[in-house]
Amino acid sequence: MTTSTDLPIVGFVGTGHIATFHSKMLKISGVPMTRGGCFDIDAERSAVFAQASGSTVMASADEVIASSDMVYICTWTSEHQSLVEKCIAAKKPFFCEKPLSIGLSQAAEMHAAATASELTHQCGLILRRSPAYLWARELISDPGAGAPMAVVFRDDQFIPVQGHYKSTWRGDVTKAGAGTLLEHSIHDVDMLRFLIGDVESVSARATYRHGIEGIEDVVAASIGFANGAVGTLTTIWHDNLSRPSLRNVEVFCEHRTVVIAGDDWFGPVTWSNTDGTTGSLEGTELLEKTAPLAIGDTNPDGAFVKAAVDGTAGFPDFSIALEAHRIVEAMYRSARDNGNAVRVASVQP
Ligand SMILES: NC(=O)c1ccc[n+]([C@@H]2O[C@H](COP(=O)([O-])OP(=O)(O)OC[C@H]3O[C@@H](n4cnc5c(N)ncnc54)[C@H](O)[C@@H]3O)[C@@H](O)[C@H]2O)c1
Incomplete structure (x- = not known):
């Protein structure tokens, strides 16, 4: 028992x-x-969290790390690296939120340190266990679908310095690193790799309509994949408070079209085939169908704890996050260079 x-x-x-x-x-x-x-660092927040979760407020990050079997790093992004280093020094498995850091070079350092530590570690790219994306990937990789040809990925939400997020740090480049692409759409970049494959080159443009230094509010990127597919990612931080976070993904394969709309987790995922057949899956049915496809556990946190207790590798680990950081960095470099194409392999930390 x-x-x-x-x-x-x-x-x-x-x-x-x-x-x-x-x-x-x-x-x-x-x-x-x-x-x-x-x-x-905000005592009011830790008190509210402690009361709601049943945990105990401690005086410092060091005290939390010393007293735990495993640690969640859920601060704003600029603090992640030093806290990961503390966990490694204390030999404690860690779950670190995405993005790993405010820049590619720090992300690469974190990846190197985490790998060398051989500790269980996991990053917050939770869509890797989303039933909707898992099922879409099955449909796309099915040989009957033919090769993926194109993807149209749109992600929009209200800029989260307002509304229920009320997150002032997302408007501070020293804490967030950048705007909608790094802070939010690193998930989307990871899902583009997950669904279609490795990214070879990108060309991107960004806008800064809100006038916040270093915090872009739109990135529109054109993407060339190593397998010959092409696609676009458009990520937008607007001021329409009725749209908290919405994604729409359309993938066109030679013989099948797959669409993820609605909820990031519960779908629906719909598809249509060359022979005229169509399908749609959502909710409980989608969850049941994809449960065997989720690595470790369908629950990202259950999976992390299990891996940490067993001393096995967490998934997704920092190597997956680093690849997403590299693509994001390539998009920013392209945007700074008037949209000229940047090869991802040429982007070194
Ligand atoms: N995986 C996802 O889907 C997802 C979703 C939202 C946010 N995030 C990421 O999670 C992180 C936190 O985002 P959030 O929405 O929870 O922000 P939040 O503002 O709600 O919470 C961040 C908290 O970190 C605290 N903090 C900052 N520096 C600290 C330090 N050195 N020590 C202790 N506490 C510190 C702040 O006081 C704040 O309470 C960010 O990196 C964000 O990108 C990931």
Whole structure:
């Protein structure tokens, strides 16, 4: 019989929106926070988090790390690297939110350090376990679909310095690193690789309509994939508060078209084939169909805890995050160069 003292002690550094999400997912996966500690530089936030999750407020990140079996790093982005270093020094497995850092060179350093540590580590690219994306990938990689030819990926949300996010740090380039592409659409770049394959070259343009230094609010990128497919990513931070976060993805293969619309997790995913047949999957049916496809566990947090307890590799790890950072950096370099094409392989930290 499992008793509460058999459960791993999970600590949190940074106790905002995404920390709350993870603590709820941990509870669902059978690992309540009641034995763990938390720390936030904003004492009010850590108190609210502690009360809601059942964890204990601690005086510092060091105290959380020392007292935990594994640690979640959920601060704003600029703090991730130093906290990952602390976890490595203390030999504690860590889950670090995306983006890994505010720039490619720091992300590369974090990847090198995490790999060398041989500790279980996972990054917050949670769409890798999304039923909608898992099913779309099955449909695209099915030989009957033919080769992927093109993808149209649109992601829009209101700029999150307002509304329910009320996140001032997302308007501060020293904390966020950049705007909609790095902070939000690093997920999309990762899903483009997941669905279609490796990216060879990009050409991009950015706008800064909100006038916030270093925080772009639109990036429109044209993408060439190594397998010959082409595509576009358009990511937008607007001021339409009725659109919190919406993605629409259309993939055109030789003999099949696949569309992900609606919810990032529950779909629907719809498809149509050359022979006139069509299909649609969403909700519980989509979850059941894709459960065997999720690596480790369908719940990203359950998967991390399991891997950390077993001492196995977390998924997705920092190598996957680093590839997304490299593509993002290539897009920024292209945007700074009037949209001229940049080969991803030429982008070194
Ligand atoms: N995986 C996802 O889908 C996803 C979604 C949202 C946010 N994120 C990422 O998660 C991170 C946090 O985002 P959020 O939306 O939770 O922001 P948030 O503002 O709600 O929370 C961040 C918290 O970090 C705290 N903090 C900052 N520096 C700290 C430090 N050195 N030590 C302790 N606490 C510190 C802040 O006080 C704040 O409470 C960001 O990197 C963001 O990009 C990921």
